[in-house]
Amino acid sequence: MQIIKYAFQQHGDQRGQLIALEEWKDIPFEIKRIYYMYNTKDGVRRGLHAHKSLKQILICVSGKCKVLLDNGSEKKIVFLETPYEGLYIDNNIWREMYDFSPDAVLLVLASDVYKEEDYIRDYDEFLDMIKRENNEKNDNML
Numbered sequence: 075m076q077i078i079k080y081a082f083q084q085h086g087d088q089r090g091q092l093i094a095l096e097e098w099k100d101i102p103f104e105i106k107r108i109y110y111m112y113n114t115k116d117g118v119r120r121g122l123h124a125h126k127s128l129k130q131i132l133i134c135v136s137g138k139c140k141v142l143l144d145n146g147s148e149k150k151i152v153f154l155e156t157p158y159e160g161l162y163i164d165n166n167i168w169r170e171m172y173d174f175s176p177d178a179v180l181l182v183l184a185s186d187v188y189k190e191e192d193y194i195r196d197y198d199e200f201l202d203m204i205k206r207e208n209n210e211k212n213d214n215m216l
């Protein structure tokens with residue numbers, strides 16, 4: 075599984091740093107929603123789901139956390155610990171965010187508005203969906 079991390083341009087000067095993000099230019103989709111999580115309690119694991127079509131960029135704008143990505147056959151752990159890096163998460167990827175530092179603020183840019191029907195919250199259902207999609211791809215190649 076390829077991990078896609080964006081290194082955003084920093085507009086730094088003697089006053090400090092500033093990052094500006096524009097859809098289609100810095101972010102590979104139209105940004106329809108922004109949300110962020112903070113004050114995450116010690117030992118908490120968030121996420122634990124996949125999305126059928128949503129694409130997102132995760133930026134730890136303060137503090138740090140880890141993200142487990144799982145495409146159904148491979149798992150990778152990504153460290154988010156700088157405000158100038160963004161982790162791209164495609165659809166059909168199971169994600170879990172954990173080990174949040176007390177000062178962590180995880181900002182998320184999303185390609186669509188909130189739709190509960192886009193979530194797959196059951197891991198076995200996620201694996202079934204991946205199998206189905208792979209079978210469809212193989213059938214189309216025949």
Ligand code: T46
Pocket residue numbers: 107109111120121122130169182187188
């Ligand atoms: C994801 C990871 C990275 C809303 O009302 N609107 C929203 O846009 C969102 C994201 C959440 N909510 C409500 C739904 C729940 O009652 O906020 C509550 C907490 O959401 P959730 O448990 O889904 O949060 P996480 O941290 O498990 O997952 C979130 C996103 O939901 C998800 O899309 O990929 O962050």
